[in-house]
Amino acid sequence: MQDQDNESRSLTIRDLARAKQSGRPISMVTAYDWWSGSLADSAGVDCVLVGDSLAMVVAGRETTLSATIEQMIYHGEIVSRAVQRAIVFVDLPFPLQHLGVGKAIESAARILQETGCQAIKLEGTSGQQDVIAGIVEAGIPVMAHVGLRPQAVHQLGGYRIQRDREQLLADATAAAAAGACGVVLECVPSKLAAEITAAIEIPTIGIGAGLDCDGQVLVLHDLIGLSIDRIPRFVRSYADTKGTILDAVTSWRQDVESKKFPAESETLA
Ligand code: KIV
Numbered sequence: 658m659q660d661q662d663n664e665s666r667s668l669t670i671r672d673l674a675r676a677k678q679s680g681r682p683i684s685m686v687t688a689y690d691w692w693s694g695s696l697a698d699s700a701g702v703d704c705v706l707v708g709d710s711l712a713m714v715v716a717g718r719e720t721t722l723s724a725t726i727e728q729m730i731y732h733g734e735i736v737s738r739a740v741q742r743a744i745v746f747v748d749l750p751f752p753l754q755h756l757g758v759g760k761a762i763e764s765a766a767r768i769l770q771e772t773g774c775q776a777i778k779l780e781g782t783s784g785q786q787d788v789i790a791g792i793v794e795a796g797i798p799v800m801a802h803v804g805l806r807p808q809a810v811h812q813l814g815g816y817r818i819q820r821d822r823e824q825l826l827a828d829a830t831a832a833a834a835a836g837a838c839g840v841v842l843e844c845v846p847s848k849l850a851a852e853i854t855a856a857i858e859i860p861t862i863g864i865g866a867g868l869d870c871d872g873q874v875l876v877l878h879d880l881i882g883l884s885i886d887r888i889p890r891f892v893r894s895y896a897d898t899k900g901t902i903l904d905a906v907t908s909w910r911q912d913v914e915s916k917k918f919p920a921e922s923e924t925l926a
Pocket of ligand 1 (some may be wrong): 709864
């Protein structure tokens, strides 16, 4: 969203609705700490997501299932302080959206109060419609997440493309009816993502869901080429940060070993 008027002020979820209406693509990227939040915000993205993917990217786990609400709050608070303009979303970690509407509202409210973020994201099917509606009713903006739901990876049989048209349409429609401010579509065939995008009034943010979504989201570490492994086919890396870091640290180690670091000018008298 590059309107002159929008350049300096903080964005809100109303800007996401406006973007859908005007056809302006929405950008969302993950961040888990101060530097990534600050840089993503300086790059002008619309939304910064403190995703539960931190369990995989930061902690090196196989799935997102180990992320706890305390971890989400710790990282969410850091990122929320770093970001001035973009909307900060923090993921509701497993299994808090499945423990009843009251528990979900209490958890979402805790995330909002203790991090200073503007909204939460939660993974769910049409079965979570009442949960989304309850959180929205409490005044907390919710982004839904349908298609490949990493928190349900074992139930879904792995990180696979989701093709069940009826189910996906029902899930996205239920999220919109419940008052969600948007819906992430993960690993959905592009034609189906386009159909869902046309069918609902709230913005769709795609990841592995083609060009016809209302916006795109990527994991920052994939985008900047810093991921160690598990890079999905739909990712485009715009930099080789891993290579840059490896080269820098290797050069420094070699300078230490050959007594070339520190130089005279880097030595304190
Ligand atoms: O946790 C996360 O980073 C996500 C994105 C991949 C959409 O949910």
